[in-house]
Amino acid sequence: MNATKQKILTTSLTLFNQHGIAKVSLRTIADSMQISVGNLQYHFKKRDAILETLYFELVEKIDRIIITATDDLLASVCAITTEICALFFEYRFFLLDFTAICRNNEKIKQHYASLYKRREAEFLQIVAMLIQHGLLRQEVLQHEFLYLFKRMEVISNFWFSSVLTQGHELSESTIQEYEIMMSQNLYPYLTEKGKLQYRKIFPDQML
């Protein structure tokens, strides 16, 4: 990819993360990297083209993570969580304006809707595997793990937003808290065997 085009993307990402999409105009981006708006527009005909490129960049990076998951199950599920969180932080602007973006961009909206379904299926597969390995207990409520997924997805997508609304800035500790929240969310569903492994992965969390 063209060097200018690439720099437009990284500059936009930085500015979006810093000030939120709504407050970053094409002029803001152009001024920030000292090129003309005309030049910027030569590389991205529509403003939304920048957004979409960044979105699919993120999606692709996440997909690459998920595929590489293999060996020790519980540990690798936790590791994936960590990696996803890091990526989410890198593209945090996106999550902070998630609803607005989906409302204004049909392309991203539709893509995420189908992505969500795919992720749901993948999650339930992992759950099935965890049960098979005797790490997770059986369901005792209707669609218990489906709702667990839904909750995890909300937390995953909106935890950064939540932190901001609490009046804090996003930082390293935000990421750490995210990981604790996600892992603790899983904990009550683990079998004794699962809890034993959990203790090894997160010794600091134990009382």
Add this chain to the structure above:
Amino acid sequence: MNATKQKILTTSLTLFNQHGIAKVSLRTIADSMQISVGNLQYHFKKRDAILETLYFELVEKIDRIIITATDDLLASVCAITTEICALFFEYRFFLLDFTAICRNNEKIKQHYASLYKRREAEFLQIVAMLIQHGLLRQEVLQHEFLYLFKRMEVISNFWFSSVLTQGHELSESTIQEYEIMMSQNLYPYLTEKGKLQYRKIFPDQML
């Protein structure tokens, strides 16, 4: 309160819920209720004044709910959840643009930040009571119920947003799912006694 002023609020609420804050200008509101922008501005000097009034309206309504909670503990906790969800739905525009609002409005931002802390304390108090009544088990992980609160707060504030990003419209079933998610979130922490009561409250959820 003045009739015109009141109608401005209800009209704004409807329009905000329908199209999102960003797409509702002062002219949109004025045109919709067939008054002049000048008149609108007479009642609300700043655009944000409308927003703030609606916000504090919601806060007050929620406060009234929480205070009236008394008797059968687990059931009333669930009942409160339902009522809050109904109010959130009524003012859903607010949650759908929560981060943007907090970024742009210092007054609301600061108020919510302190409200969050208050709610956290209240939640932990209720947890203590539930434990005392033998309905909730003791903590086994560090800050386990604090993180449970954090998760509940994220889900509570961003569930509607999440549904929209999944490509669905908000409806009655959205509210129902919210209630199931929130109650199932609590379930794994209940004692045998607590689970027994749970079964009475949500017989449909049992396998």
Add this chain to the structure above:
DNA sequence: CAATATTTAGTACAATTGTACTAAAAAATA
């Protein structure tokens, strides 16, 4: 070198926004 394609800058424009301001109309008050 000459010709062509790519990249850049600059200007212009139409649309929208929040808000300030003025004056008329309506309501309240004395």
Add this chain to the structure above:
DNA sequence: TATTTTTTAGTACAATTGTACTAAATATTG
């Protein structure tokens, strides 16, 4: 009724936005 206050409409304005368009500069190619 007279006058004072409240409410309403209308106009104007400055700022910002995304984007279209033109022409110059630069790089590439033959």
